[in-house]
Amino acid sequence: MAKVCWTRSIWVRSSFVAEMVEAEWYDGLTARKRTGHASLSGSVLLLREDDGTQTALPLQDLRFVERRPEGPVLSLNDNRGFRLRLLGTIPPDLAERLPGESRYGHWIDRLGLPKAAALFAGISAVALAAVLTLPNWLGPLIPQSWERRAGDAVIGDMGNTLCHSEFGDPALKQLAAAIDPERPVTRVDIANIDMVNAVALPGGRVVVFDGLVQEAESADELAGVIAHEIGHVRERHVMQALLRQFGLSILLGGINSDVGSGIFGIASTSYTRSAEREADEYARERLAAADISPLGAAAFFERLKKEHGDGPDWAAWVASHPVPSERQKQFERAAQKGADYRPALSEQDFGALKTMCDEDEDVEEFYF
Amino acid sequence: MDGMAGGFGGDGGAPSGGDPANADGGPASAFVFEGTWREFAPIAFTNLLLTIVTLGIYRFWATTRERQYLWSRSRFIDEHLEWTGLGKELFFGFLMVAVLFGIPVLVLQFVVEALMIQGYPGLGAALMVAMVLTIFYLSGVARYRALRYRLGRTHWRGIRGGSYDPGFRYGLSYMWKYAVGYLAMGLMVPWAMVSLWNERWGHMSFGQLRFSGQADFSPVMKRYLLFYLAPLILLIVGFLAIGAVALGIGAAGEFDRKELAWGALGGLIAIGFVAFYLLWGLAYLFFYAKYLRVVIGEMRLGDDISFGFSATTKDWFRLILGDVGLVLVTLGVGWIFLSYRHWKFFITYVEAYGVIDPDALMQSDTPMAKHGEGLLDAFDMGAI
Numbered sequence: 001m002a003k004v005c006w007t008r009s010i011w012v013r014s015s016f017v018a019e020m021v022e023a024e025w026y027d028g029l030t031a032r033k034r035t036g037h038a039s040l041s042g043s044v045l046l047l048r049e050d051d052g053t054q055t056a057l058p059l060q061d062l063r064f065v066e067r068r069p070e071g072p073v074l075s076l077n078d079n080r081g082f083r084l085r086l087l088g089t090i091p092p093d094l095a096e097r098l099p100g101e102s103r104y105g106h107w108i109d110r111l112g113l114p115k116a117a118a119l120f121a122g123i124s125a126v127a128l129a130a131v132l133t134l135p136n137w138l139g140p141l142i143p144q145s146w147e148r149r150a151g152d153a154v155i156g157d158m159g160n161t162l163c164h165s166e167f168g169d170p171a172l173k174q175l176a177a178a179i180d181p182e183r184p185v186t187r188v189d190i191a192n193i194d195m196v197n198a199v200a201l202p203g204g205r206v207v208v209f210d211g212l213v214q215e216a217e218s219a220d221e222l223a224g225v226i227a228h229e230i231g232h233v234r235e236r237h238v239m240q241a242l243l244r245q246f247g248l249s250i251l252l253g254g255i256n257s258d259v260g261s262g263i264f265g266i267a268s269t270s271y272t273r274s275a276e277r278e279a280d281e282y283a284r285e286r287l288a289a290a291d292i293s294p295l296g297a298a299a300f301f302e303r304l305k306k307e308h309g310d311g312p313d314w315a316a317w318v319a320s321h322p323v324p325s326e327r328q329k330q331f332e333r334a335a336q337k338g339a340d341y342r343p344a345l346s347e348q349d350f351g352a353l354k355t356m357c358d359e360d361e362d363v364e365e366f367y368f
Numbered sequence: 369m370d371g372m373a374g375g376f377g378g379d380g381g382a383p384s385g386g387d388p389a390n391a392d393g394g395p396a397s398a399f400v401f402e403g404t405w406r407e408f409a410p411i412a413f414t415n416l417l418l419t420i421v422t423l424g425i426y427r428f429w430a431t432t433r434e435r436q437y438l439w440s441r442s443r444f445i446d447e448h449l450e451w452t453g454l455g456k457e458l459f460f461g462f463l464m465v466a467v468l469f470g471i472p473v474l475v476l477q478f479v480v481e482a483l484m485i486q487g488y489p490g491l492g493a494a495l496m497v498a499m500v501l502t503i504f505y506l507s508g509v510a511r512y513r514a515l516r517y518r519l520g521r522t523h524w525r526g527i528r529g530g531s532y533d534p535g536f537r538y539g540l541s542y543m544w545k546y547a548v549g550y551l552a553m554g555l556m557v558p559w560a561m562v563s564l565w566n567e568r569w570g571h572m573s574f575g576q577l578r579f580s581g582q583a584d585f586s587p588v589m590k591r592y593l594l595f596y597l598a599p600l601i602l603l604i605v606g607f608l609a610i611g612a613v614a615l616g617i618g619a620a621g622e623f624d625r626k627e628l629a630w631g632a633l634g635g636l637i638a639i640g641f642v643a644f645y646l647l648w649g650l651a652y653l654f655f656y657a658k659y660l661r662v663v664i665g666e667m668r669l670g671d672d673i674s675f676g677f678s679a680t681t682k683d684w685f686r687l688i689l690g691d692v693g694l695v696l697v698t699l700g701v702g703w704i705f706l707s708y709r710h711w712k713f714f715i716t717y718v719e720a721y722g723v724i725d726p727d728a729l730m731q732s733d734t735p736m737a738k739h740g741e742g743l744l745d746a747f748d749m750g751a752i
Contacts, residue, residue: 026525031575105429
C-alpha cells in the first residue's frame with residue numbers, strides 16, 4: 001500500500017498538458033468508487049479524482065488484469081484490491097507504457113500459444129520417454145546388495161509364512177542350483193499361501209506359493225515357473241519396475257488421479273509384457289542348459305492360464321504374471337526332439353516339496 | 369459523493385443497480401450472472417490443451433483463468449466480483465501438500481505393507497487407523513482453508529474477505545461432529561452438516577463485516593429421513609413387485625414361452641436395480657436442495673445483510689441432467705464446461721437482501737495465506 005499516496009491538492013495546469021483518459025477506480029481500502037481521469041506524467045500514472053484529489057502510481061507497479069469492451073482493467077502488484085478501469089480511447093503514449101496483456105501466463109504469452117503448446121508437448125514427451133526407458137538402464141546399475149537389503153527390510157521372512165522341512169529345503173536348493181548355477185545368491189522359497197502364483201520380489205528373491213506347488217504335476221513344471229522367476233531377478237526387472245513406477249507417479253502426480261492412473265497403466269503394461277518375454281527367454285535357455293524339458297512349463301502355463309486370477313494387491317508392485325497362450329506355445333516349440341531330458345528332480349525330492357508346508361509345524365497361514 | 373447506501377434484493381428501499389420498475393416480476397436480484405458459454409469456450413479449450421501438453425501442471429493456472437472469467441461476469445448489485453488469486457498460489461499449495469503430506473503417506477503405506485508382510489498385522493492396522501484419522505482431520509481443515517482462500521481472493525469494489533482463524537480447531541470439530549453424526553446410525557449427519565456450515569462461516573468475514581450462520585438442522589430432518597429410509601422402502605416395493613410377477617408366472621401354469629417370461633422378469637429386476645439407485649440419488653438431491661436453502665437462508669453478513677438460495681430439487685435435477693447430457697453428447701469434452709454451469713447455477717439462485725454502505729465497507733485485515741487450496745485439492749474436493 002505504501003506506493004499509493006493520497007494527496008489533496010489543486011490541479012496545477014502545467015505547460016505540458018498530458019492527454020487524459022476517463023477512469024474509475026477502487027483504492028483497495030474502502031468500497032467507495034472513485035471517478036476521474038488518468039494521465040501519464042513521466043514514469044507515473046496520475047489519477048485525478050473529480051473532487052481534485054490526486055494519486056500517483058509508479059508505472060512499474062501496475063499489473064494487467066483483463067481487457068473489457070470499454071477498456072483495460074489494471075491492478076497494483078502490492079495491493080490486489082486496487083482496481084483501475086480506463087474508459088475510452090487511451091492516448092498512445094500511455095498505451096505504450098501500460099503493462100502488457102497477460103492471458104495464459106508469462107511464459108506462454110511471450111512465446112504465443114501454439115509455440116508454447118508445442119514446446120510443452122515436446123518436453124512432456126521427452127520426460128515421459130525418459131521415465132519409461134531410463135529404468136531399463138538405471139535398474140541394473142543399482143547394486144544388488146542395496147536391493148537385497150531393501151528387500152529383506154520390507155519382506156523379511158514374510159511373517160513366518162515360508163515353509164521349511166528336512167528334505168524340502170535341500171530339494172529346492174538343488175532345483176534352483178540346477179537352473180541358475182552361477183548365482184547362488186538368488187533365494188527361492190515356498191510360502192504357505194494357498195494361491196496359484198509365484199513372484200519375484202525386490203532383493204533377488206523368488207517366492208513360489210504353496211498353491212502353485214500343489215497344482216504342479218511334475219518337477220519339470222515347477223522348474224519352468226522357477227526359471228521364469230529367476231529370469232526376472234537376473235534381468236533386474238523388479239528394480240526397473242519399481243523405478244518406473246516411482247518416476248511415473250511423480251511425473252503424473254499433477255494429473256487428476258483417474259486420468260493419471262489410466263496413463264500409468266497403459267505406460268507400464270507394455271514394459272511388463274516385454275519383461276515377461278525376457279524372463280521366458282531366460283527360462284528356456286536355462287532349462288535347455290540344465291537338460292530339463294520345457295514341455296513341463298508349457299503344460300503348466302496352460303493350466304495356470306485357466307485358473308489364474310488377479311494376484312494380491314501388494315504383488316502389484318512386483319513383476320506380475322499374465323499368462324498368454326503364446327507363451328505356452330513358445331515353450332512347446334523349444335522342446336528338442338531326441339534331446340536327452342532328465343527329470344528336474346527325483347520323484348522323492350518333488351514329493352518333499354509338495355509336503356513341505358504340511359510338514360513345517362511352525363509356519364503360519366498368510367492372511368491378506 | 370459516490371456513496372451508495374441503498375437497499376437491494378427487494379428488502380426495502382430502491383434496489384440499486386437493478387431496475388426499480390421490475391416490481392411485477394419480483395425485485396431484481398442482487399446477484400446476476402452475465403457470462404456466456406461462447407466467451408467461456410476459448411478459455412476452457414485453451415486450458416484443456418495446455419493442461420494436456422503439460423501433463424496436468426497447467427491446471428492450477430487453468431483454474432485461475434476460469435475463475436477470473438466467472439467472477440468477472442458475476443455482478444453483485446452494481447459491481448462485478450473479481451478473482452485475484454494466482455495460478456502459482458494454487459501450484460505452491462499443491463507442492464506443499466505433496467511434500468508435507470503426500471510423501472509421508474507414501475512412506476507410511478510402504479511401512480504398513482512391510483509390517484503386514486512381516487507378520488505384525490496389529491501394528492500395521494494401528495498405523496493405518498492413525499493415517500485414516502489424520503486424513504479425516506485434514507479433510508476438515510482443507511474444507512475450511514479452501515473457503516478462506518476463496519474469500520480472500522474474491523474482491524468486490526476492491527474489498528476482499530477472509531478469516532482470522534487458520535482452521536486447525538475447525539478440523540477437530542469436523543472430526544467429532546461427523547463421528548457423532550455417523551455413530552448415531554447416521555441419523556445425526558444433517559446436524560453435523562448444518563452445525564459445521566454455521567461454524568465454518570462464523571469464522572469468515574468480508575471487509576470488516578463478519579459472516580454468521582444460524583441455521584437449525586430440524587427443517588432438513590424430514591427429507592433426510594426420507595433419504596435414509598429410501599433404500600428400505602424401495603427394496604420392499606421392489607420385492608413385492610418381483611414376487612407378484614413371479615407368482616403370476618408360476619400360477620399361469622404350463623405355457624410355451626415360460627422361459628421368455630422368466631427372462632423378462634430378469635430384465636425387470638435389472639431395470640429395478642437401476643431405478644433403485646436413481647431414486648435413491650433423487651432422494652438425496654431432495655434433501656440436499658433443502659439443506660442448501662436452509663443453511664444459506666440463515667446466513668448473515670454484518671447486521672444488515674442476509675442471504676437466500678432458491679434452487680429447488682427440480683432445478684438441481686435439471687442441472688445434473690444437463691451435465692450428464694452435455695458430457696455424453698460431446699463424448700466427454702463437455703466436461704470442461706461443468707465448472708461454468710455450476711457457477712452460473714450458484715450465482716443465479718443465490719440472493720442477498722439488506723443495505724450496504726460502500727463508504728463504510730472497509731478492507732479486510734485478515735491474514736492472507738500465501739498458498740492456495742492444496743489440501744482440498746489433495747482430497748479431491750475441489751468442486752465448488
